[in-house]
Amino acid sequence: MKFEEIDLGPDIMSGLADVNYTELTELQEEVLPAVLEGKDALVKAEPGSDKIASFVIPALEMIDDREEKESASVLVLTPNPEESQQIDELVWAMGYHAQIESASVDMDTEPEEQEEALKSSVQVITGNPGPLADITKKLRFVFRDVKLVVIDATDSMVELGLQSKLKGILRRVLNEHQTIIYTGEMNDEVKKFAKHYLEDPEVIGLDSSTKMLSEPPKVDSNLSHGYIYVPNRMKITTLMAHIEETPTDNCVIFTASKRGTDRLYRTLRKQNLKATSLHGKLSDEKRAQRFANFTNGDVQYLLVADIPAAELDIQRVTQVINYDVPANPDEYRYRADLVGSGKASRVVSLVSKQDRSDINELESTLKQAPKELNLPKKVKEKLKERKKKKKKGKKKSKHKKKKRHNNGRNKRKKKKKDDLELPRPSYDKLSGGRKGQAKKDQKSGVIGLIKELFS
Structure with missing residues (x-):
């Protein structure tokens, strides 16, 4: 699609021509119509000029339509100073013919420049949450005429712990406004943020993520769901035994x-x-291909990591297995929602020692708590074999200990016996010996005679 096909003002079209923008990208084709219609939006997008232009172009068109342009109409929040400056430059280049000006309140600008930017009559303010929150608080500044708020790279903001700064700035936007949230990845914190600040949003780039912004579904009362306590170091064994006992279509x-x-x-x-x-690190192309292989029935098992269940556009699967128990009860509900109700459908969680607290929370949170299931037969058999081996090992070790103990005792006995059988020393040649002493006493005269008589 070309920009000429969109209803944009002549000044904005001239600005696009200045920067050689002639055709819309795939992302822009999805975002521009929604924003131009005044809808809130949640957009998954990677960093770059493609993403920036997707909100700058409709923002400029909105400002160009306004009669009064003496105060800020657009507020853009982004986590790093480089991107804030890049947005500022693109606004200036594209909005030149429409006489639209902007200012960047970022970490690289001096405090005096930040104050001047807020006090000036620019139409677009871009900034980093940290310095912008501090300077607005210092000046007691409020945004009275902002019609569009863009929150960029929300997942990065969350990682940097900037939620409180963001909330502080957004409290200063006094009038009703349209909000667009961009994120590289969807996680629980971004989801909470989006649910709070977006109203009936257009969701772009996130599969089935409209579910993520609504209340999580309840677990079907007819659904069979339970958990298996996994013996130590037997998780994969338990999984494979369970799969063998409960064959499923998908x-x-x-x-x-x-x-x-x-x-x-x-x-x-x-x-x-x-x-x-x-998993989350796959390219969009590979992810789509693998997902299609599963939904088409070419493969039976879909292994998922780092992707919320609400993002999976699956109508019905026969079985869901939580190899690792989700810590969040809402995520458990979304996983259960993938499964159709009926006798053949089930959700099974494998609970190892470290998962006990998570399954306990699920039991206390869910109205229909999962039930403990028996171990698969093969696992029980292997456990018996393991116990037998342990007993044999204990017997062998006891036998060895006993043998070592007996050997030690025999050695001590032998030593005592040897001590008893040592040759007695001869006293004949010792001066204090019996014979030697006798000879000595004989020489001593009367004393020797008396001793001989008594002996």
């Missing part, structure tokens, strides 16, 4: 990490089971 297995999906993938392939994996 199954989604959730793990806590990409490493976990890779490990399970190798295990399933060794058993000649068709599987594929999804």
